[in-house]
Amino acid sequence: MLNLILIWLLTVLAMEGFAYVMHRWVMHGPGWFLHKSHHRPRDGRFELNDLYALIFALPSIVLINRGIMGGLGSWAIAVGVGVATYGMIYFGFHDVIVHRRMPHRYIPKSLYMKRIVQAHRLHHAVESKRHGLSFGFLVAPPVDKLMVQLESSRGKLRSPTGRETPA
Ligand SMILES: [Zn+2]
Numbered sequence: 765m766l767n768l769i770l771i772w773l774l775t776v777l778a779m780e781g782f783a784y785v786m787h788r789w790v791m792h793g794p795g796w797f798l799h800k801s802h803h804r805p806r807d808g809r810f811e812l813n814d815l816y817a818l819i820f821a822l823p824s825i826v827l828i829n830r831g832i833m834g835g836l837g838s839w840a841i842a843v844g845v846g847v848a849t850y851g852m853i854y855f856g857f858h859d860v861i862v863h864r865r866m867p868h869r870y871i872p873k874s875l876y877m878k879r880i881v882q883a884h885r886l887h888h889a890v891e892s893k894r895h896g897l898s899f900g901f902l903v904a905p906p907v908d909k910l911m912v913q914l915e916s917s918r919g920k921l922r923s924p925t926g927r928e929t930p931a
């Protein structure tokens with residue numbers, strides 16, 4: 765049992781690394797056609813980017829299913845539940861706390877919460893496929909470091925004429 769709890773915990777932690785890689789090199793890469801909708805004002809209740817939630821839920825469903833129905837061991841359930849746990853934490857942080865897709869009165873108070881909320885807001889300060897910053901969600905560099913990165917990305921976004929180039 766202790767082993768399974770450890771596998772679950774390691775999966776939750778590893779998912780932040782996976783989410784970083786996916787966000788930086790897939791969603792801001794070949795998957796930009798879906799993620800772009802998240803970097804534009806939302807015109808309805810949903811955005812195309814929400815499809816990523818379904819895509820990332822699939823391996824979790826398959827692992828839990830194969831773990832329960834047989835074929836794979838109980839480790840698969842621990843990994844699948846770990847992926848789902850990260851998904852729930854991600855949704856609570858990203859969609860509810862930062863983007864307020866559900867009404868709430870929560871105001872971040874701890875230094876950690878202030879830091880990750882601010883870091884994701886700064887990710888949205890650059891609405892561009894290539895010149896992004898702060899791709900992590902629950903782990904983020906200090907805000908002052910991000911501000912320096914933000915200035916340099918803004919510099920890169922300006923064309924020689926001084927006008928912003930379209931992203
Ligand atoms: Zn993004």
Ligand SMILES: [Zn+2]
Pocket residue numbers: 802858863884888
């Ligand atoms: Zn966001």
